[in-house]
Amino acid sequence: MASQEATIREFAEQEYRWGFDSRIDSETIPPGLDEGVVRLISAKKGEPDWLCQWRLRALRHWQRMREPTWANLRYPPIDYQQIVYYSAPKSPAGGPQSLDELDPAVRQMFDKLGIPLAEQERLAGVAVDAVVDSASVATSFQKQLAKLGIIFCSFSEAVRRHSELVRRYLGSVVPYTDNYFAALNSAVFSDGSFCYIPPGVHCPMELSTYFRINARNTGQFERTLIIAEPGSYVSYLEGCTAPMRDEHQLHAAVVELVAHEEAQIRYATVQNWYPGDREGRGGVYNFVTKRGICRGARSRISWTQVEVGSAITWKYPSVILRGDGSVGEFYSVALTGRRQQADTGTKMIHIGRNTRSTIVSKGISAGRGQNSYRGLVKVQRAAEGARNYSQCDSLLLGDQCGAHTFPYIEVANPTAQVEHEASTSRIGEDQIFYCRQRGLAAEDAVNLIVNGFCKEVFRELPMEFAVEAQKLLAVNLEGSVG
Amino acid sequence: MGTQQAGDAFLRNLDGLRGHTVASRPSWLGELRGAALGRFTRLGFPTTRQEEWRFTDLSRMLSIRFEPACGGASDGLASEAWALVHALPGPRVVLVDGHFRADLSVTAAGRGIVVDSLCRVLRDSPGLLAPHLAHYAPWREHPFVALNTGLATEGVFVQLAAGAVQEEPVHLVHLWTAAGKARVAHPRALILAEPNSRAAIVESYWGSHGSVSLTNAVTEIVVGRGAVLEHAKLQEEGDEAFHMATVQVHQQSRSSFTSHVVFLGGSLARNEINIRLEGRRCRCTLNGLYWARGRQHMDLRTRIDHAQPACASEELYKGILDERARGVFNGKIYVHRAAQQTDAKQTNRALVLSDQARVNTKPQLEIFADDVRCTHGATVGQIEPEAMFYLRSRGIAERRARQLLIWAFANDVVGRIGLAPLRTAVEQLLTAGDGLSVGPVAGRLP
Numbered sequence: 001m002a003s004q005e006a007t008i009r010e011f012a013e014q015e016y017r018w019g020f021d022s023r024i025d026s027e028t029i030p031p032g033l034d035e036g037v038v039r040l041i042s043a044k045k046g047e048p049d050w051l052c053q054w055r056l057r058a059l060r061h062w063q064r065m066r067e068p069t070w071a072n073l074r075y076p077p078i079d080y081q082q083i084v085y086y087s088a089p090k091s092p093a094g095g096p097q098s099l100d101e102l103d104p105a106v107r108q109m110f111d112k113l114g115i116p117l118a119e120q121e122r123l124a125g126v127a128v129d130a131v132v133d134s135a136s137v138a139t140s141f142q143k144q145l146a147k148l149g150i151i152f153c154s155f156s157e158a159v160r161r162h163s164e165l166v167r168r169y170l171g172s173v174v175p176y177t178d179n180y181f182a183a184l185n186s187a188v189f190s191d192g193s194f195c196y197i198p199p200g201v202h203c204p205m206e207l208s209t210y211f212r213i214n215a216r217n218t219g220q221f222e223r224t225l226i227i228a229e230p231g232s233y234v235s236y237l238e239g240c241t242a243p244m245r246d247e248h249q250l251h252a253a254v255v256e257l258v259a260h261e262e263a264q265i266r267y268a269t270v271q272n273w274y275p276g277d278r279e280g281r282g283g284v285y286n287f288v289t290k291r292g293i294c295r296g297a298r299s300r301i302s303w304t305q306v307e308v309g310s311a312i313t314w315k316y317p318s319v320i321l322r323g324d325g326s327v328g329e330f331y332s333v334a335l336t337g338r339r340q341q342a343d344t345g346t347k348m349i350h351i352g353r354n355t356r357s358t359i360v361s362k363g364i365s366a367g368r369g370q371n372s373y374r375g376l377v378k379v380q381r382a383a384e385g386a387r388n389y390s391q392c393d394s395l396l397l398g399d400q401c402g403a404h405t406f407p408y409i410e411v412a413n414p415t416a417q418v419e420h421e422a423s424t425s426r427i428g429e430d431q432i433f434y435c436r437q438r439g440l441a442a443e444d445a446v447n448l449i450v451n452g453f454c455k456e457v458f459r460e461l462p463m464e465f466a467v468e469a470q471k472l473l474a475v476n477l478e479g480s481v482g
Numbered sequence: 483m484g485t486q487q488a489g490d491a492f493l494r495n496l497d498g499l500r501g502h503t504v505a506s507r508p509s510w511l512g513e514l515r516g517a518a519l520g521r522f523t524r525l526g527f528p529t530t531r532q533e534e535w536r537f538t539d540l541s542r543m544l545s546i547r548f549e550p551a552c553g554g555a556s557d558g559l560a561s562e563a564w565a566l567v568h569a570l571p572g573p574r575v576v577l578v579d580g581h582f583r584a585d586l587s588v589t590a591a592g593r594g595i596v597v598d599s600l601c602r603v604l605r606d607s608p609g610l611l612a613p614h615l616a617h618y619a620p621w622r623e624h625p626f627v628a629l630n631t632g633l634a635t636e637g638v639f640v641q642l643a644a645g646a647v648q649e650e651p652v653h654l655v656h657l658w659t660a661a662g663k664a665r666v667a668h669p670r671a672l673i674l675a676e677p678n679s680r681a682a683i684v685e686s687y688w689g690s691h692g693s694v695s696l697t698n699a700v701t702e703i704v705v706g707r708g709a710v711l712e713h714a715k716l717q718e719e720g721d722e723a724f725h726m727a728t729v730q731v732h733q734q735s736r737s738s739f740t741s742h743v744v745f746l747g748g749s750l751a752r753n754e755i756n757i758r759l760e761g762r763r764c765r766c767t768l769n770g771l772y773w774a775r776g777r778q779h780m781d782l783r784t785r786i787d788h789a790q791p792a793c794a795s796e797e798l799y800k801g802i803l804d805e806r807a808r809g810v811f812n813g814k815i816y817v818h819r820a821a822q823q824t825d826a827k828q829t830n831r832a833l834v835l836s837d838q839a840r841v842n843t844k845p846q847l848e849i850f851a852d853d854v855r856c857t858h859g860a861t862v863g864q865i866e867p868e869a870m871f872y873l874r875s876r877g878i879a880e881r882r883a884r885q886l887l888i889w890a891f892a893n894d895v896v897g898r899i900g901l902a903p904l905r906t907a908v909e910q911l912l913t914a915g916d917g918l919s920v921g922p923v924a925g926r927l928p
């Protein structure tokens with residue numbers, strides 16, 4: 001099957017399609033991090049004093065912490081003093097009032113990426129809160145949402161206009177003491193998205209944000225906070241692509257979700273940051289802390305992620321199941337090709353009674369990629385009748401890549417039912433033969449098989465994302481069998 | 483206290499027994515011991531901040547002053563121990579409180595087979611040991627292996643010449659007598675099965691309740707080309723015993739190795755089995771069962787390194803946890819880049835019987851080859867209400883139904899023990915005392 005190998009090699013060596021460099025006039029501060037920088041960021045954003053103090057506490061805590069080394073990842077040390085911690089596109093004073101006022105270069109960049117920012121308002125369905133580098137540039141559909149009492153805006157705007165809400169929930173799920181990268185984010189986060197769903201409201205559209213790292217050497221430290229009041233529902237989409245860069249770029253985001261009684265939050269991510277070239281040069285370091293808490297009874301949080309990009313992915317979207325009968329779900333597809341490394345998984349912390357969690361993780365390794373699943377299922381003493389089902393499957397394409405699983409199961413209640421299954425295999429020659437025999441090109445066959453492998457996860461994505469995710473995999477698989 | 487200081491203190495604590503017991507001749511052995519103790523000091527005493535020790539807290543051990551064990555009398559030993567000793571009529575080496583007892587041992591073995599105390603072999607033919615001793619067990623990385631390598635005073639040597647077949651199982655017996663003082667022993671075993679040899683080896687550890695002891699055992703096993711070796715380890719030490727052990731196995735091509743581990747005793751017991759499949763077409767099977775009650779802490783770990791192509795490994799570990807017990811399972815399957823056509827299967831199940839018991843399970847797969855079939859499954863659960871109901875509906879009392887279901891859970895592993903006398907001994911231990919005091923073993927249902 002020499003042809004198959006050739007295809008797989010090509011697959012692994014795909015050039016990054018979204019690598020272009022938009023010239024946007026941006027306001028940037030010199031690299032480095034100290035209290036002055038944190039105060040400067042806070043001042044530039046006109047933040048209240050409590051937030052500035054919170055950032056400073058986070059910074060002081062971060063300075064005492066050591067970078068974690070337990071992940072199954074290898075990368076040269078990061079010089080945190082060489083990073084630019086603030087960069088925002090310049091825009092006319094007062095911010096854009098409508099999409100038409102946007103910097104044309106920003107608009108063009110989104111057009112190249114194929115996000116129909118302008119179109120979407122017309123075509124309906126998706127409200128985009130687009131984040132370029134740090135400042136939120138455009139927020140659409142705000143008015144329609146406002147009628148329902150839904151707040152969906154940039155984080156800075158939320159700090160200005162809904163200070164009390166932000167103050168109450170910021171850091172309540174991921175405190176700044178949580179881990180190294182969360183502390184760093186808490187000190188220097190520049191912008192992000194904020195979303196509040198009032199009691200009993202079913203958010204009528206998929207909320208969406210699009211992150212894109214642009215300016216050189218700029219770390220992206222966005223912060224997302226979603227609050228779902230009792231009985232509400234929201235589905236949130238996050239998508240990322242980043243332009244091609246030579247230096248490694250650091251991305252350390254924090255996402256916090258709060259679900260009150262009977263609320264439901266669905267959070268979906270397609271991550272396609274620049275993965276670095278064939279030799280492992282460049283690429284984004286993606287160190288993300290995502291966590292949701294099911295505070296109320298029968299609340300529900302589900303994470304779905306398709307991780308295709310980044311040189312390094314360090315990400316464990318988690319759910320704290322505190323409310324009785326609450327449900328946590330995690331569906332993940334992680335693809336590592338070239339020299340990409342991913343150490344990703346989830347944590348399900350069962351605290352309430354009759355809590356349930358489901359974990360489905362699909363890892364695909366190709367080229368010299370290293371893919372690790374790391375997960376924790378923890379059932380605490382009080383969690384009567386907790387139930388977990390975990391499944392993590394790995395698919396290996398090529399003999400230079402690796403697939404690893406590190407599931408932790410900690411049970412302190414005898415009524416818990418915890419099941420974990422894992423398998424590792426490669427695409428069978430018989431599977432490819434079967435497809436070929438029916439007239440499919442080998443490449444299409446691999447595509448089909450990989451898509452089938454990921455089906456359980458794609459099914460969880462909202463339609464638009466499912467299509468994009470399949471396309472992303474297909475693009476990466478292009479030319480991978482002959 | 484940092485790990486290094488704690489290590490230093492622990493070593494100083496043991497230092498009193500170093501001078502007069504540790505043989506440092508021949509010179510290579512003295513050098514090895516020195517290097518290993520240096521290594522222990524550098525590695526430090528393990529803490530729960532280290533990933534490998536995260537769920538097993540040894541700090542209790544630090545506060546105990548262990549004293550050298552003197553060879554004790556053989557009376558007052560567990561009758562179960564003698565029952566098993568008599569049921570296995572083959573060669574045996576008996577260590578009482580870490581000391582070799584020639585009077586209780588039977589070292590006569592079949593043609594081409596050596597079974598003896600490590601000290602006697604060291605005295606008479608050290609050349610047999612030099613190329614192998616400490617060549618396999620990871621004393622540079624593992625603090626307790628380093629400690630054993632530095633301080634071992636006695637142990638067992640088994641050698642099977644090429645093609646030799648040992649029909650009767652070899653029994654290695656480790657006994658602790660009752661004593662008022664806290665004692666420590668570092669038994670060391672070296673088992674060499676040369677090409678195409680065949681044998682079964684049983685290691686059993688016994689103790690008495692109320693006596694504090696620390697067994698820090700290391701067993702090194704080499705399974706030569708085409709050799710077939712079965713290794714069973716039964717641990718039934720006293721309720722105040724610490725048991726730390728590493729079993730290191732190197733398999734050469736087309737060899738077959740089967741391991742049974744049954745852990746029932748001890749206060750804090752940990753067993754690590756590391757298998758390296760270093761030749762093509764090896765097979766290895768690991769079975770394990772632990773039953774922890776009271777405040778027992780059991781930590782069972784396995785690691786299988788698939789270093790060569792076309793090897794198969796299969797693993798089944800089960801644990802039963804009752805009262806305030808704590809169970810830890812860590813199973814790693816590591817498939818190296820060269821190990822194509824690997825077939826590895828791992829299953830771990832824990833049965834939790836009380837709401838105070840805790841279990842930590844961590845099955846791991848690390849795979850660097852693509853043409854492999856690897857699966858693992860782990861479950862933690864309680865007795866199924868449906869199964870219970872089924873038995874109750876047939877008129878079986880609740881207590882008895884519960885015992886039957888626990889027995890069925892355990893028997894899945896016990897039934898795989900091929901050596902009938904050992905299987906019977908394990909069955910009896912499981913059904914004795916507060917355990918499963920019913921007769922399903924004998925098939926006597928009321």
